[in-house]
Amino acid sequence: MSAIQEPAVKSYFFGKGYRDLQATIAESWSRNLVSARKELEAARRLWSGTYLAKGGAILRATASLSVILFGTAFFLAFSILHIAVLLAFFLLIYLGFTIVYLVERGYLAWRKLSTVCPECHEKIALPEYFCPGCGEIHRRLIPSQYGILHHVCVKCGTRLPATFFLRHGELQARCPNPACGYLLKAGHVESRKVFIPIFGGPSVGKSAYLFAAVQGLAAEAPRLGFSPFFVDTHSEGEFARARQELGRGRPPAKTLASLPRAFSLELRRNGQGSRVLYLYDPAGEAFGETEGLVLHKYQEYLSGLIFLIDPFTIPAVQLEYQDRLSGARDALKPSALPAEDALGRIFINLEEHFGQSRTARLKLPVALVINKVDAFNLEDRIGERAVRARAAANPTTDPDTLRNELIRGQLVRWDQGSLVQQLETRCVRVRYYTCSSLGRMPDSTARPFEGRGMLAPLMWILGTADAGFFQSIHPT
């Protein structure tokens, strides 16, 4: 394996110090030879003279010999001293950068700070940083032989912070994956993250859910006690476009990528730091083939999972609403993939590619969310209106329990017992929710879409995955 050539100036005691020692020895020897030759020459000249001059010649010859003898002795003694000093500093610096590096890695692990590329979804141990002075790429900007706290760029001499503690994450960075190279923003690098993919078959409304949830999060942020910020311009642009479309009564464009770029949003709380929320919206077509799911690398580090289902894929629902469904089919766009199949494929993928055993239970919070409850009278049957009615009749029971019972019971009545059983057998923490990511049935008008019910499942997952940060957040 060839070592990566870092474009930084190496510590003096790791390279140049030894070259300097070598040059010192060579020069002192060359000077000694010149001096000895000079004395010998003088002795030769004096030897042909008087007796007194001959005496002088003997003295000069002695001096010449002495230069060689003492030159050797000094070279030996000073070289040993020089090497000892170099080695002492070498060890001190080695110890210094090892300690700073270990403390930094320990701190990052303790605070659960990591770097994940929103483009290729690789967990990155060390991003590649650009020199702010000349744009040179520094691949190993860590405490090392190139500097404990700073590296000096070999091209332009700019001092680059080499540790998290000096905020090297604020430098422009990129993903080190050669096939990716995505430009990472400060929020992507060494920050605490929450990863939530929105799974579900095609046309269940995942994209609309994502944007409506972010819109809800932004609107509710002051009340929930944090401030949302877009980490990158891509997410900001995508959100602005989707908000514009939703505002004009048009559903957001269909996701085409089965391995989508993460939608990243930073949530900051005063005095409590921040969390970067990575929301993923893979194309529903990926669920048609388990192979497609292999690409969803982020399953390795999930914080929770939102499993969105379209009630109109359920045969019992189709049968119940058959008289009205034929007229609303274009507006509802029922998903073609049964929810049970989509869920089954997620589990198969976890078993085949992430070592999840068939009997193991997923400890992550999983929210099953029935979308499109704005259609017909679903809101009155399983939506929040129905939950409120139940809560009024059972004031002592927790509304979350009532919601779970209501939706779970209805799914069973709709012959989805095996879906419920599969979910509850394989997952430790499951909750049931309903939502309408558009807020109304799409029609030819330009009335804005105003989704509802997206925030509750998201907040439950956030609160479960990171209770310390999200504990006081309770969406209405």
Next chain:
Amino acid sequence: MIGWLLYHAAPYLLSAAALYGAAIALRNYGLAFANNVKPGRRAP
């Protein structure tokens, strides 16, 4: 007389010559050190 003086002074004169040679060797090492040893990290 001169012979006696030379006999007794010779060791001192030779020692002085050797010391002179040692001083030259020391100066040479010092100059070589000053010319070559430049610690610090500077970009070329």
